[in-house]
Amino acid sequence: MTLDFYTNPMSRGQIARWALEETGAPYNEHIISYGPEMKGEAYLAINPMGKVPALKHNGAVVTEAAAICAYLASAFPQSGLAPSAEESADYHRWMFFAAGPMESAISFHSAGFKPTKEQTATFGFGSYEMILDVVKEKLSRDSYACGERFAMADVYLGSQIGFGTQFGTLPKEDVFTAYIERLANRDAFKKAKARDAALIAEMQASKSD
Structure with a gap:
């Protein structure tokens, strides 16, 4: 099983990261910068919209934050995040x-x-x-x-x-x-927010150097 997460911490990728952390599944993180990288050929092959987040699970790609949330709940039923019949x-x-x-x-x-x-x-x-x-x-x-x-x-x-x-x-x-x-x-939630906050801090520090 391979789970690749494409995101930028200053985006709706924060939603998908929280969803991933709720499942407890291990994933590979790919930080995509705005501009040429996000609109470049390599990333457009994953999401032709040139936007994040995107998820690749065993080769299949899911985009749109709500779809990623729903997909993860179904793909990892042991997390208990999918609804019961009544829910x-x-x-x-x-x-x-x-x-x-x-x-x-x-x-x-x-x-x-x-x-x-x-x-x-x-x-x-x-x-x-x-x-x-x-x-x-x-x-x-x-x-x-x-x-x-x-x-x-x-x-x-x-x-x-x-x-x-x-x-x-x-x-x-x-x-x-x-x-x-x-x-x-x-x-x-705390784990996801902490990771994105750390990434944002790194980006801001690099801009000030």
Whole structure:
């Protein structure tokens, strides 16, 4: 078994690294720099979009952070991160809600785009305000995406909320803060964040030399 992880610490690769650490599976780390390397022929052969993260598992490539999360949960069932039959509906709903309408709404809002009433009716995410209300209601009712048990869906949903509250694209609502605190207490979360923080520090140090 070979598991190769292509990332840059200042990217959504942080999501995939956390997912990898949750599985406990050993992996090879490949740091891809922005610019010529990420857009170069060698890396484009792995991800034609020229973006990170990407995962190669026994020769098969998976891209897109949410897909990597879902794939890892299935590929490493012993980690207990995949849903039970009873959890499957919530798991898939919130994983892909976070990857689809939620991320779209946050991106549009961050860019200063506010849809008209007519556009709200046709856009898959409705509106930024609607997204906030839906997620707040969910996390006011349940501790995690699948209820009271952590699953891989929380890696993606939690990352969206964590990044959003950190960078100001989501409000620091109490319900969001409490959810992030629960996730941040996980050993895999701490390990993943520490590794990316160390890499970022190395990059910044090299620029100042």
